[in-house]
Amino acid sequence: MTIKEFSSRTGISAHTLRYYEKIGLLRHIRRLPNGHRDFSEKDIQWIAFVQRLKDTDMPLEQIRRYADLREAGDTTLAERQQLLENHARGLRESLAQQQRHLDKLNEKIALYRSAVKRGRLS
Amino acid sequence: MTIKEFSSRTGISAHTLRYYEKIGLLRHIRRLPNGHRDFSEKDIQWIAFVQRLKDTDMPLEQIRRYADLREAGDTTLAERQQLLENHARGLRESLAQQQRHLDKLNEKIALYRSAVKRGRLS
DNA sequence: CCTTGACTTAGAGTCCACTCCAAGCCGTAG
DNA sequence: CTACGGCTTGGAGTGGACTCTAAGTCAAGG
Numbered sequence: 001m002t003i004k005e006f007s008s009r010t011g012i013s014a015h016t017l018r019y020y021e022k023i024g025l026l027r028h029i030r031r032l033p034n035g036h037r038d039f040s041e042k043d044i045q046w047i048a049f050v051q052r053l054k055d056t057d058m059p060l061e062q063i064r065r066y067a068d069l070r071e072a073g074d075t076t077l078a079e080r081q082q083l084l085e086n087h088a089r090g091l092r093e094s095l096a097q098q099q100r101h102l103d104k105l106n107e108k109i110a111l112y113r114s115a116v117k118r119g120r121l122s
Numbered sequence: 123m124t125i126k127e128f129s130s131r132t133g134i135s136a137h138t139l140r141y142y143e144k145i146g147l148l149r150h151i152r153r154l155p156n157g158h159r160d161f162s163e164k165d166i167q168w169i170a171f172v173q174r175l176k177d178t179d180m181p182l183e184q185i186r187r188y189a190d191l192r193e194a195g196d197t198t199l200a201e202r203q204q205l206l207e208n209h210a211r212g213l214r215e216s217l218a219q220q221q222r223h224l225d226k227l228n229e230k231i232a233l234y235r236s237a238v239k240r241g242r243l244s
Numbered sequence: 245c246c247t248t249g250a251c252t253t254a255g256a257g258t259c260c261a262c263t264c265c266a267a268g269c270c271g272t273a274g
Numbered sequence: 275c276t277a278c279g280g281c282t283t284g285g286a287g288t289g290g291a292c293t294c295t296a297a298g299t300c301a302a303g304g
Binding site: 124125126136140144156157158159 | 280284
């Protein structure tokens with residue numbers, strides 16, 4: 001599929017897709033005889049995973065390292081597992097922290113609710 | 123207290139504190155006769171709240187708007203409440219999304235666990 | 245044949261949130 | 275008196291992740 005179609009199916013701009021290829025997040029993209037990129041379903045699946053890592057705040061540089069390992073083959077399975085487990089642990093901790101922040105924020109909002117009735121804070 | 127002490131109590135570098143004052147996140151910081159900043163406990167409380175907003179990914183620009191409202195006095199209570207409620211809603215949604223991401227990541231890790239035993243993926 | 249439009253590249257520019265730098269003032273210790 | 279450390283300022287530089295620009299190729303439509 002063309003970069004335009006790939007872009008609309010993934011929600012990533014064509015610009016960004018070229019950038020991702022340049023920095024090594026996307027590799028071995030097939031090319032048509034005219035040099036245009038020809039994306040596949042495999043590419044869709046890979047980029048969806050990349051998006052998940054990105055959406056959970058993994059830096060592109062680390063995603064690139066994961067891509068390196070992936071490319072190196074089955075001997076890097078344990079290393080990739082480790083990388084993902086570390087990332088998941090960080091994510092769990094961040095989730096817990098964000099939950100605490102949300103609780104505190106809700107307390108503050110409760111204060112505001114009664115303050116608004118009284119027309120003044122505290 | 124000096125900027126150094128304030129910095130060590132809040133974990134925010136002196137550089138960043140001056141930057142925060144410059145962009146309007148910190149206001150009316152008392153000054154000593156020699157021009158040095160003299161932070162108070164009130165400043166500690168305010169910056170702690172700023173940190174909470176920042177840690178929950180509120181852009182500094184929006185925190186600055188909140189500071190504007192706060193400065194304008196009790197007539198802006200409802201507006202501030204609204205701002206915080208919108209932020210809390212976004213945070214709840216983000217939390218739910220991150221939880222889904224974590225679940226998916228854990229599924230992937232489970233795949234890796236068994237793949238590592240077999241020495242190959244899938 | 246020429247225009248249009250989608251694609252290609254290398255490289256420059258943007259935005260956010262810092263982070264650092266240079267130059268200078270002030271108070272104390274030697 | 276001078277050196278030093280800590281503070282002050284305006285402004286420049288950094289890093290991450292895009293985002294855009296310029297200049298070019300190529301295929302289809304009028």
